[in-house]
Amino acid sequence: MTVPTTPGGSPGRTLAVVSAGLSQPSSTRLLADRLADATVRELEDAGHTVRVETIELRDLAHAVVDAMLTRFPSGDLPRALESVTGADGLIAVTPVFTTGYSGLFKSFWDVVDPDALTGTPVLLGATGGTARHSLALEYTMRPLFTYLRADVVPTSVYAATDDWAASADPSTLRQAQPGAGSGQRDGGGLPRRIARAGRELARRVAVRENDGPADPFAATPSFTELLGGS
């Protein structure tokens, strides 16, 4: 199956990738990159050009805390916020700490305008030491993005340490994809999930009509409306 293109629209798409991994290199970033690659491949197959903007929250940690205290973003944070809120699609990946997403991950979304992600297609990913925490994706991350009225794709991808050990060579993935028989399942646990999730995100990103950032002044009611509403 191919991804539909938007009739008459520009084929260019932007994908923002947010990684909350703390170490460098981090498996969280690795998963984020794999998810981005899978999505980009699907979009490019469908004739889109894709620009990927990757945001490492570690680099923004101070700015995020400052923004919580001062209520305005500083340093590189405004550019990151623009990337995230202006993108056609979003990939958000966090390590699982103490039953849920990391504090830094949550703090970042706390400084994003809560209306800015409405309708944005989002693919969720998480990493952890064992697969026993995999449902953290569903009980912490998914509700967060549902609250933000994002369009979260059905497949979210959890990668435990074991998954990396078991993963197939990504270069063989494309043959292992749709149409492939169930015999491929064993060889492609994590890669298959990554491919499926990327495909789901790509489909939504392809048809997304991005109105761009909202103008807060354009939305201001005239005073006559304000008077009428009082």
Place this chain on the structure above:
Amino acid sequence: MQFGIFSVSDVTTDPTTGRTPDDTERVRDMLTIARHADEAGLDVFATGEHHNPPFVASSPTTMLGYLAGVTKQITLSTATTLITTNDPVRLAEEYAMLQVISGGRMDLMMGRGNTGPVYPWFGQDIRNGIPLAVENYALLRRLWTEDVVDWEGKFRTPLQGFTSTPRPLDGVPPFVWHGSIRSPEIAEQAAYYGDGFLHNNIFWPVHHTRQMVRYYRQRFEHYGHGRADQAIVGLGGQAFMRKRSQDAWDEFRPYFDNAPVYGHGPSMEDFTQQTPLTVGSPQQVIDRYASFVDEVGYYQRQLFLVDHAGLPLKTVLEQIDLLAGEVVPELRKIVEAKRPADDVPLNPPSHAQRVATARAAGEVVATHVGDTADPYTGTVAEGTRPAASQEARA
């Protein structure tokens, strides 16, 4: 351009000594600060209004009424008066009283207040913040401009044949500003009425201020009060000065690092880049504040926050001396030279100017209740009710 100071009235422990003033001391310090600002020649003293600790300024007109009696030239104002939680009837009375007592040497600034728990203490709900600001202010204006008011709205009991006393001085209500940081609706409100708009940008980057002021100016012109560049604009500001820049940095840093609003967050180096906070020599303050005219256009009032974060009284008074003695004369010269045209107001309108304007427009009729109404009931004989009241009832 007018230059002055505004206080949020916080009681904060001095981080360098561990000493905390009590409420009585803080209130008295504010009076000393205001008197000192008057003697030093600053143009404006404005007090905040807060109803929750650690703030002490709960009763602005009491404080400003006293100051009206003991100061000579300074304009007394508020930053801000809560238009949401105060009954507009009380505001009409109290500020008309202040206007009369001060001989018109006052104005006031409306604000909503952003502390949710305060609203129910005064019978209101923060979820109605904007509608309350809109309805209450519309009523306040009528109470000042119409001698007898019949009114019905959503947020308070109706009024029948009500007259707010004393009537505004010379029949002209005080000049009103609207203060806001983030709500374009308040800029819209200020523009609609042709009132002043003060963007309290002390904790915000200038690009945000530029957007808000531009929006207000455009809407001011839209509503027919004049050109965009004739709108009345004020800005907040924050500075800490010593003759030697390094002394200012060393002395202010512990106050910055522990300040209630931004303490334990960004570094002072970053924050002074990002916001109007300027720490350094008087010349550095002049240079920085002279640049804001280039950002928002010529504006009429610049207020500085100087008494906060636990700074001792002596230091605050020294800051006022530096501001009035070394910054303002030079800064005024520079910014006033940037005024784009003679018909762009140099200052916010004074009471005398507003009276002259109103008289020229034939708007001033009554200056006290007896001119039009029964002194006991506030009502007038049928058929002689002022046209404005009849319209209002229609």
